[in-house]
Amino acid sequence: MEQGQHVVDPGMLSPRAVSLRQHWDVVPGTVLTAIGERTGRIHSVAPAETGYSSHIAATLDTERGRVFVKGMRTGDGLARTQQTEAEVNPHVTPIGPRLLWRVVTDGWDVLGFAYEHGRIADFGQSSDDLPLVVATMIELARLAAPGLELPSAEDRWAGYLERRADAALLHGDRLLHTDWHHTNLLVTPANRMHVVDWALATRGAAWIDPACWVVWLVYAGHSAQEAERWAAKVPAWTAAPEGAIAVFASVLARYWQDIAVNHPNTMTYRLRDAAAAWAAHRHARA
Ligand SMILES: Nc1ncnc2c1ncn2[C@@H]1O[C@H](COP(=O)(O)OP(=O)(O)OP(=O)(O)O)[C@@H](O)[C@H]1O
Numbered sequence: 001m002e003q004g005q006h007v008v009d010p011g012m013l014s015p016r017a018v019s020l021r022q023h024w025d026v027v028p029g030t031v032l033t034a035i036g037e038r039t040g041r042i043h044s045v046a047p048a049e050t051g052y053s054s055h056i057a058a059t060l061d062t063e064r065g066r067v068f069v070k071g072m073r074t075g076d077g078l079a080r081t082q083q084t085e086a087e088v089n090p091h092v093t094p095i096g097p098r099l100l101w102r103v104v105t106d107g108w109d110v111l112g113f114a115y116e117h118g119r120i121a122d123f124g125q126s127s128d129d130l131p132l133v134v135a136t137m138i139e140l141a142r143l144a145a146p147g148l149e150l151p152s153a154e155d156r157w158a159g160y161l162e163r164r165a166d167a168a169l170l171h172g173d174r175l176l177h178t179d180w181h182h183t184n185l186l187v188t189p190a191n192r193m194h195v196v197d198w199a200l201a202t203r204g205a206a207w208i209d210p211a212c213w214v215v216w217l218v219y220a221g222h223s224a225q226e227a228e229r230w231a232a233k234v235p236a237w238t239a240a241p242e243g244a245i246a247v248f249a250s251v252l253a254r255y256w257q258d259i260a261v262n263h264p265n266t267m268t269y270r271l272r273d274a275a276a277a278w279a280a281h282r283h284a285r286a
C-alpha cells in the first residue's frame, strides 16, 4: 500500500454502516402518546427497509389505518428537513403522499404520512418505470415554490461551482425534489408513481430535477449518453440555458465526490463514479 493512501475499514463500506436509523424503542412514551392521539391504538410497527437519514422510519398499523412515520430528534443538524417536508407537502400532493399530522414534542419531530401501497421503482435499462419517471417530472415541473422557505439551487450548490458567476444559471422558481434515488419513487399496482422524501426540496430551474436523475441512471447501469436521452424527454431539460447542464454536471461530480469522502461506502463510491462519468461525457461533447 502506498504511503498516505486513505484506508477504509471494509466493514464501513456498507451503506447501512452510515445509516442514522434507530430502533423504534428509542421513541419516548410521551411521543408515542401524542402519536396515538392521532392514530388510535398502534397495532404493529414495521421499520422501513430503505433509506438512511431519518432516526425512525416505519409503517404503523393502527386503529385508524396504516400510516408511514418519519421522525428526527429535534437537536440533530438534519432536523430542519422535517420542516421542509411539512412545508412543501400541500404543494406536492398527490404526487407526494399527504402529510396527515405532525408531532413535535419531547425532543422529537415526527411526521405521519398517508401510506402509499407500491413497489420501489426500477431504473434499469429495460425498466418500464422510466417513462413513468419522465411523466412525473413533467408534472412536477409545473409546480412553483411561491413563498416557501426553501434553499435556492444557487445557494445550495454554491460551494461546488467553479465560477461564482455561474450560480445564475441554476436560478428558477420551480419546486424541485432533487433526490432521485430510486427508493424515493413508489409505483402503485395501478402504475401510478408517488414521490416520497422531500427532505432536500429546493427552489430552482426545472431542468435541475432531470439533471439530478442522470446520475442515478448512470449508477443504475445506463451509459451517460443513454441517461441523458431519458432526461431529455423532460421538456425542461431542452429549455436549459446554453452551458447550464455542463456546469451542473461538474457541480454534481464535485458534490458526489464530497459525499463519498465524508460517507465512504460502496454506494457513495459508485455515485461519485457515475457523476464523474456523466461530467466527463458532457464536457467531451461541449
Ligand atoms: N408514504 C409512504 N408510504 C409507503 N412507503 C413509504 C412512504 N414514504 C416513504 N416510504 C418508504 O420508506 C423509505 C424511507 O423513507 P424516506 O426515503 O422518506 O426516508 P429516509 O430514510 O429519511 O430518507 P433517505 O432516503 O434520505 O435516507 C422509502 O425509500 C420508501 O420506500
Ligand SMILES: [Mg+2]
Binding pocket: 050, 051, 052, 181, 183, 184, 197
Ligand atoms: Mg429516501
